[in-house]
Amino acid sequence: xxxxxxxxxxxxxxxxxxxxxxxxxxxxxxxxxxxxxxxxxxxxxxxxxxxxxxxxxxxxxxxxxxxxxxxxxxxxxxxxxxxxxxxxxxxxxxxxxxxxxxxxxxxxxxxxxxxxxxxxxxxxxxxxxxxxxxxxxxxxxxxxxxxxxxxxxxxxxxxxxxxxxxxxxxxxxxxxxxxxxxxxxxxxxxxxxxxxxxxxxxxxxxxxxxxxxxxxxxxxxxxxxxxxxxxxxxxxxxxxxxxxxxxxxxxxxxxxxxxxxxxxxxxxxxxxxxxxxxxxxxxxxxxxxxxxxxxxxxxxxxxxxxxxxxxxxxxxxxxxxxxxxxxxxxxxxxxxxxxxxxxxxxxxxxxxxxxxxxxxxxxxxxxxxxxxxxxxxxxxxxxxxxxxxxxxxxxxxxxxxxxxx
Numbered sequence: 221x222x223x224x225x226x227x228x229x230x231x232x233x234x235x236x237x238x239x240x241x242x243x244x245x246x247x248x249x250x251x252x253x254x255x256x257x258x259x260x261x262x263x264x265x266x267x268x269x270x271x272x273x274x275x276x277x278x279x280x281x282x283x284x285x286x287x288x289x290x291x292x293x294x295x296x297x298x299x300x301x302x303x304x305x306x307x308x309x310x311x312x313x314x315x316x317x318x319x320x321x322x323x324x325x326x327x328x329x330x331x332x333x334x335x336x337x338x339x340x341x342x343x344x345x346x347x348x349x350x351x352x353x354x355x356x357x358x359x360x361x362x363x364x365x366x367x368x369x370x371x372x373x374x375x376x377x378x379x380x381x382x383x384x385x386x387x388x389x390x391x392x393x394x395x396x397x398x399x400x401x402x403x404x405x406x407x408x409x410x411x412x413x414x415x416x417x418x419x420x421x422x423x424x425x426x427x428x429x430x431x432x433x434x435x436x437x438x439x440x441x442x443x444x445x446x447x448x449x450x451x452x453x454x455x456x457x458x459x460x461x462x463x464x465x466x467x468x469x470x471x472x473x474x475x476x477x478x479x480x481x482x483x484x485x486x487x488x489x490x491x492x493x494x495x496x497x498x499x500x501x502x503x504x505x506x507x508x509x510x511x512x513x514x515x516x517x518x519x520x521x522x523x524x525x526x527x528x529x530x531x532x533x534x535x536x537x538x539x540x541x542x543x544x545x546x547x548x549x550x551x552x553x554x555x556x557x558x559x560x561x562x563x564x565x566x567x568x569x570x571x572x573x574x575x576x577x578x579x580x581x582x583x584x585x586x587x588x589x590x591x592x593x594x595x596x597x598x599x600x601x602x603x604x605x606x607x608x609x610x611x612x613x614x615x616x617x618x619x620x621x622x623x624x625x
Contacts, residue, residue, distance in 0.1 A: 232557070233302075233456055235540045238549040239533060240295050241556025245596050246288035248566045250280055252592025253585045256570040257338045258407045262582040273585040280589065286525035287532060289340055292559075293440050294533065296344060297447025298456070300351045305451070315352035321623045322348040328560065328615065330424075334416045336567035337403050337423025343431050347440045351448060362449050369442035372435045372522055375515035379506070387509035396429035398422075412577040435522050458541045466534045473530040480524035484517065554603040558613030562599050569595050 253276060255261065264270055300318065307314035322345045329341030354362060374392060381391055399422040406418035431437060450456060455465070491499065491507050499508045506512040539545040555562060572578035573591065583591065606613065612620060 237553040237556040241552035243288045243291040244559045246284045249592045250284045253588045255574040264584045276585045287529040290529040293443035294447040297444035298451045301448045301451030332564045335571040337419040350441045366442045366445040369438045372519045378515040382509045382512040383506040390511050394429040396426035399426040470534040473527045477527035554607040555600050558603045561613040561615040
């Protein structure tokens with residue numbers, strides 16, 4: 221970056237640390253109301269609390285669901301670019317070293333998965349291998365590749381198969397219902413060792429199968445590539461041309477989000493309201509096929525979540541560089557610099573609070589998000605103390621040393 225105001229003393233991009241910290245904070249709030257995949261909330265007796273619960277649930281899912289993970293993925297690709305660039309300046313080809321780094325991330329992911337079966341690090345460690353493969357491509361080619369991946373090519377293949385070959389058969393999917401049930405039984409009834417064992421096997425099978433069937437493999441690869449392009453083009457730098465670009469991107473993302481979000485509820489409602497015979501005789505007949513409709517909705521949902529994620533990121537960039545929010549956003553930078561440590565410790569704390577082997581709390585949504593806020597504050601205070609005396613978080617330091625072993 222050319223603008224020194226964008227960098228910390230250690231050469232880190234301040235706004236990226238702040239946005240990463242906000243993404244990890246969003247993740248703990250959403251996981252808290254999910255009870256870390258257990259979903260064993262207790263409805264409150266109070267009508268006012270019932271209303272508060274509905275507001276908390278709907279608001280967090282609207283703002284965070286599918287977006288916090290996407291921000292995390294975007295910045296993952298940006299971090300790869302920074303490491304690759306810094307290694308190149310020392311005359312080192314970082315690509316094979318990064319592959320080793322992904323093996324290490326897989327191990328961290330298994331550690332996290334032993335506590336929380338819905339984690340994403342294992343997915344990142346698998347999809348991350350795409351970065352050293354494509355990182356020497358031209359920027360315009362990377363943007364085309366990212367766009368194709370974001371459009372979910374597998375789902376278009378499924379739609380074509382359903383429309384013209386066989387509307388009854390679902391292709392290229394994995395059944396994970398039994399693994400999900402086994403994991404839920406373990407979370408709600410098992411002891412610590414039983415839960416750990418189930419999470420590492422059945423939990424990971426259903427987690428990866430769910431990610432595959434919900435387009436996360438292709439979307440994550442696209443976001444990784446876009447993050448790498450953002451680093452290559454210095455997109456996070458505070459420059460006049462970037463501010464104009466952020467404004468255009470924000471406008472386009474907003475304009476695209478609303479019709480896509482509307483279609484996500486309009487199309488299923490339309491199909492449900494139409495008689496099957498009338499629908500099958502119209503030009504929209506493929507919508508009558510559940511397999512076609514499912515793939516179409518996945519594409520639309522993936523795109524509107526990407527648009528909203530873009531709105532969040534560009535808004536945070538404007539807030540950081542052009543408003544007084546710069547100062548409070550700086551407070552969460554240590555939290556973002558320790559994102560791996562925070563993400564894994566969130567899982568450990570959450571499992572201890574909500575799973576059967578721990579306290580097995582059965583809270584309403586409002587109390588659950590309050591618990592998440594308490595975890596967030598405790599972690600943020602620890603991060604601020606730790607980063608005053610260390611250059612890396614505990615797990616970040618281990619990961620870096622093992623990367624260069």
